[in-house]
Amino acid sequence: MGGTKTAIGLIDAATLSLLANHTIPTRRTMGGATVLQDIHAQLKSMKNRATLAGRTVRGIGLAVPEIIDPEGRITSGSVIPQWHHLAVTELLGTVAPVCVEADVRAAAFAEATLGAGQGLSYYVYVTVGTGISYSLVRDGMPVTGTRGGALNIGTSVLADFPDNRVHKSHQLVLEEIASGPALVKKYVAGGGTATRAEQVLTAAQDGDLLATDVVEAGARALGTSIALLINLLDPEAVIVGGGLGSADTIFWSSTVSWARRRVYSDAARTLPILQAKLGSDSGVIGAGLIGLLNGSPSRRS
Numbered sequence: 001m002g003g004t005k006t007a008i009g010l011i012d013a014a015t016l017s018l019l020a021n022h023t024i025p026t027r028r029t030m031g032g033a034t035v036l037q038d039i040h041a042q043l044k045s046m047k048n049r050a051t052l053a054g055r056t057v058r059g060i061g062l063a064v065p066e067i068i069d070p071e072g073r074i075t076s077g078s079v080i081p082q083w084h085h086l087a088v089t090e091l092l093g094t095v096a097p098v099c100v101e102a103d104v105r106a107a108a109f110a111e112a113t114l115g116a117g118q119g120l121s122y123y124v125y126v127t128v129g130t131g132i133s134y135s136l137v138r139d140g141m142p143v144t145g146t147r148g149g150a151l152n153i154g155t156s157v158l159a160d161f162p163d164n165r166v167h168k169s170h171q172l173v174l175e176e177i178a179s180g181p182a183l184v185k186k187y188v189a190g191g192g193t194a195t196r197a198e199q200v201l202t203a204a205q206d207g208d209l210l211a212t213d214v215v216e217a218g219a220r221a222l223g224t225s226i227a228l229l230i231n232l233l234d235p236e237a238v239i240v241g242g243g244l245g246s247a248d249t250i251f252w253s254s255t256v257s258w259a260r261r262r263v264y265s266d267a268a269r270t271l272p273i274l275q276a277k278l279g280s281d282s283g284v285i286g287a288g289l290i291g292l293l294n295g296s297p298s299r300r301s
Contacts, residue, residue, distance in 0.1 A: 001026060001039075001062070001063060001064045001065060001080065001103060001283075002026060002065060002103065002129060002130050002131075002243075002283070003026060003028070003065055003079050003129075003130030003131055003181075004025065004026055004130050005023050005024065005025055005026055006023065006024050006025075006026045006035075006038075006039060006042075007021055007022070007023050007281075007283065007284040008021070008022050008023075008024070008039070008042045008043065008046050008284070009021040009022075009046075009281075009284040009285065009287070009288050010046055010049070010050055010055075010057075010288070011285065011288030011289065011291070011292060013058065013292050016113070016114060016285075016289065016292075018281060018284070018285055018288070020046065020049065021281065021284060022042065022046070024038060024042060026080070028079065028080055028081060031081055031082070032077065032080050032081040032082035032083045032085075032086055033082070033086060035080055035083075036083070036086055036088060036091060036092075039092065040091055040092060040094075040095070043060060043092060043095045043096075044095055047095055047096065057095070057096045058096070058097075058291070058292060058294065059096050059097045059098070059099065059291040059292060059293075059294045060092060060093075060095060060096045060097065060098045060099070060291045061098075061099055061101065061106065061286070061287035061288055061289065061290030061291030061292070061293075062088070062089075062092065062098055062099070062100045062101070062287060062291075063100075063101055063102070063103040063105075063106035063107070063283050063284075063286060063287040063290070064079075064080060064083065064100060064101075064102065064103055065079040065080070065102075065103045065130075065131055065133075066078065066079060066080060066083060066084065066102065067102065067147070067148050067149050067151070067152075068100055068101055068102045068105075068144075068148050069144075069147055069148035070144050070145075070146075070147075070148055072099060072100050072101070073100075074088060074100060075147070075148060078155070079131065088100070096291075097294055098291075099290050099291060099293070099294060101286075101287070101290050102133075102135075102148065102151055103127070103133075103283050103287075104125065104127045104133040104134060104135045104142075104151050105135045105142035105144070105151065105286075106282075106283055106286030106287045106289075106290055107125065107127055107135075107241055107242075107276070107278075107282035107283045107286045108125035108135040108137050108142045108239075108282075108286070109137075109140075109141075109142055109286045109289060109290065109297050110278055110281075110282045110283070110285040110286030110289060111125055111137075111239055111241065111276055111277065111278060111282055111286075112137050112140040112141075112142075113140065113289060114277075114278060114285065115239075115276055115277035115278040115282065116239045116274045116275070116276055116277040116278075117137060117140075117237075117239055120137070120236055120237055121138070121139055121236065122136075122137070122138050122139075122235055122236050123136075123137050123235045123236055123237040123238065123239060124136055124137070124226075124229050124230070124233055124235045124237075124238045124239070125137055125142075125238075125239045125240075125241065125276075126153070126226060126229070126238060126239070126240045126241070126242075126245060127240075127241050127242035127245060127282075127283075128178065128179065128180075128222065128240060128241075128242040128243075128244045128245030129179070129180055129242035129243040129244050129245070129280075130179060130180055130181060130243075131154050131155075131175055131179060132153060132154030132174050132175050132178060132179055132222070132225075132242075133151040133152065133153060133154050133155075134151060134153045134229060135150070135151055136150060136233055136235070140297070141297050142297065153174060153225055153228075153229065154173075154174045154175040154178075154179065155173065155174075155175055156173070156174070157171045157172065157173055158172045158173065158174060158225070158228075159171070159172040160172070172221075174221055174222065174225050177217060177218050177221040177222075178218035178219070178221045178222040178225075179218075179244070180196070180197035180243065180244045181197070182218065183197045183200045183201075183214055183215065183218050183251075184196065184197055184199075184200060186214045186217070186218075187200045187203070187210060187211055187214045190210045190213075190214065191210065192208070192210050192211060192214075197244055198247075200214060200215065201215060201247070201249045201250065201251055204250055204251075205249070205250055215250060215251050215254070216254055218251065219250075219251050219254035219255040219257075219258055220254070220258045222255045222258070222259075223254070223255045223256065223257065223258025223259035223260075223261070223262060224258055224259070224262045226238055226240070226255070226259040226273070227258070227259045227260075227261075227262030227263045227264075228262070230259070230263050230268055230271065231262075231263065231264045231265070231268075234265075234268060235271070236271065236272075237271055237272040237273070237274060238259075238271065238272070238273045238274070239274050239275070239276055240252075240255075240273065240274070240275055240276065241275070241276030241278070241279070241280070241282045242276075242280065242282075243280045245275070245276070246275050246276045246279040246280055246282075248275070252275065256273050259273060260273075
């Protein structure tokens, strides 16, 4: 699940390949109950599709853009309203056994198993799209944290600048500068016309000065935040995914450049900064893998 769209996929247990992938809008403005009903209907449809093909659905992996605690409980409702209060697993469990995981950890697990994280023992995965978050991966397992919150980078206040003239402060929040919706919002506020981040990136590529400024500001903030993760965690590599993060654009190249400038240690400045091998499918593939395991890898012994 994402803030704007949800992918429902079918993963083959033997080959771990994506057999089917269907995308629907995440209608969160209609409320969390509507989103839940939408997904329930799609899961039933996907199960019927599998049955007609002679297959059996073993489990459902549900990857959501919320905080998921070490026991697999949804503990926040900041993106999908009220999902921490709704009977999500109970309803979806009528289709097949359900395991819930944070979307970034599901994607990080997919990259560790099938993607750019193969062969790495200690790396950071960063996802950039409608939102921005990260997961530390050790020996192929995403690190959950004590309360499941080892993922908050996009929504954390990175700096707070007081403005005594208006008795307020200006907070620096990564998602308000470098996420897909942020690029669109800032471009439109400056007089540009766009509804999707891809349009802003195309305008920048074509030499639009406003779009270039917006993209560069977002890349600087994202690159600086990636450098912060490198400085704090000292990983052997960083993998960047999500719809915006896995696209090969000037946003990507500028992000990598800023990250390397902001890394403190000379020894770490040249570490691999890679794009996700599975691209924007990392999340749905990771969810499917977790469904096949009938449990999140971070909660398995």
